[in-house]
Amino acid sequence: MTTEAPPISQARSTVAGTVAFVVSAMPAFLTGASGVFLREDLGFGATGLGLAVSAYFAAFAVVSVLGGRTAERLGASRALKLTSLGAALVMLAIAGLVRDLATLVAVMAIGGLVNSVAEPASNLALARRVVRRPATMFGIKQAAMPMATLLAGASVPLLGLTVGWRWTFVVGAALAGAVALWLPSGLAPPRKRTSGRAVREGDAATGPLVALAAAAGVGSASATALSPFLVGTAVESGMGVGPAGWLLVLGGLAAVLARPLAGWYADRGQGRAMYAVATMMFVGAFGYAMIAVGGPFLVVGSVVAFSFGWGWMGLLVFAVVRLNPNAPAAASGIMLTGGASGAALGPFAFGVLVTTTSYPVAWSVAAAGALVAMVLVLFARGWLHRDRDRRAASSDQG
Numbered sequence: 001m002t003t004e005a006p007p008i009s010q011a012r013s014t015v016a017g018t019v020a021f022v023v024s025a026m027p028a029f030l031t032g033a034s035g036v037f038l039r040e041d042l043g044f045g046a047t048g049l050g051l052a053v054s055a056y057f058a059a060f061a062v063v064s065v066l067g068g069r070t071a072e073r074l075g076a077s078r079a080l081k082l083t084s085l086g087a088a089l090v091m092l093a094i095a096g097l098v099r100d101l102a103t104l105v106a107v108m109a110i111g112g113l114v115n116s117v118a119e120p121a122s123n124l125a126l127a128r129r130v131v132r133r134p135a136t137m138f139g140i141k142q143a144a145m146p147m148a149t150l151l152a153g154a155s156v157p158l159l160g161l162t163v164g165w166r167w168t169f170v171v172g173a174a175l176a177g178a179v180a181l182w183l184p185s186g187l188a189p190p191r192k193r194t195s196g197r198a199v200r201e202g203d204a205a206t207g208p209l210v211a212l213a214a215a216a217g218v219g220s221a222s223a224t225a226l227s228p229f230l231v232g233t234a235v236e237s238g239m240g241v242g243p244a245g246w247l248l249v250l251g252g253l254a255a256v257l258a259r260p261l262a263g264w265y266a267d268r269g270q271g272r273a274m275y276a277v278a279t280m281m282f283v284g285a286f287g288y289a290m291i292a293v294g295g296p297f298l299v300v301g302s303v304v305a306f307s308f309g310w311g312w313m314g315l316l317v318f319a320v321v322r323l324n325p326n327a328p329a330a331a332s333g334i335m336l337t338g339g340a341s342g343a344a345l346g347p348f349a350f351g352v353l354v355t356t357t358s359y360p361v362a363w364s365v366a367a368a369g370a371l372v373a374m375v376l377v378l379f380a381r382g383w384l385h386r387d388r389d390r391r392a393a394s395s396d397q398g
Contacts, residue, residue, distance in 0.1 A: 013125050017122035018147070019182075019183075020118060020179060021145075022148050023084050023148075023172075023176040024119075026148050026151065027108065028112075030091065030094075030172050031094070034165040035232060041165070043101075045355055046232065047348070050349070051347075052104045052105050053224070053228050056111050057344035058344035059111075059113050061341045064336045064340055065337070067116030070117050076121050076122070076125035080183050082117075084177070087176045090114060095166045095170045126138060133267045137263070139266075139314045140260045141314075142313060142317075147256050153251070155171070157246060160241075161242060205384075207383060209335075210334065212338070212377065214338060217342030218372050218376065219373035220341075223305075228351075229359070229362070230247065232359070233291065234298060237295070237359075254304075254307035254311075255311055262311055262314060262315040266319070276315060280309070281308075281370050282371070283308040285374070287303070288301070288309060288364070290304065292363035293360070317335050
């Protein structure tokens, strides 16, 4: 029983963790959505935009383990307040200091460092407070990423086309600062450092977890191209900048809805989470392919890619945690590193493909990546079952 006051309900913990995670991710997604304006104003191409977004996720991936430890030492409330304030400062720096690509890349890397503490802190808030329908609540929290995309897409017609892209980041900074002031105390107390424990019997072996991390990396590499490059794809296909921004909003809404629904499925106890993840990746590949075809398929493909091609991460992380009851933090850390690494490489690689080939070719490669991720998930699932059978046979013989 906690001694903290006031007590924080699981609903309020979920809302607080989600909102804080949204504002911590906003620098990356505002940059992606405003890419058309940034490229024109600062004088760089698609490769430069991909490099800037990749710098954010690369910094995140490099320090993700340290970020998780920092979140535990600070406690969820303090960590989320500090990271929301940090995100506000990053967006102010983009609005006021960025005059070239090199500065943008440096500031985005700092934003990734901030987010490396924010994500585990939001997970910590839910882990300490949520006991009913945990997968659904976790799915709601994971919807923070597409929620940031939704807000970023809305900023294009509402702010980018009216007052300019720099004011878009000023408004984002004000929102992040307001969240830092609003966040409640008592989400989760700081935890003292403890010595690590060996993984106990019943946890998944490391090999399948590495395979799942690879799947998360490849799948994320495809998915993270959606936010920074969908608007540019739509504009090149003949759509206006304003409607293209609203298309990003539509895709963000689809992704926001997909993650809690995937969590709801997991809470039903079907025991087929890996199959669900693989199926979502498979359907998502068709979404990327439809974007590559373009024309009348662009809108439908965008919705499918956002909902299925980007909606599986929360369910995959939840499944990994369930597979490792004795060491959930270590297992989810592996997943976080894999997913963040893919997110770091994906936008840059996509930008290179757009520059050297075309948008349709780049989206076709994204579709292929989703299929590779699906195969890796199914491979890891089979590995897990074989390992479980082997352990059971050894136990019977003993």
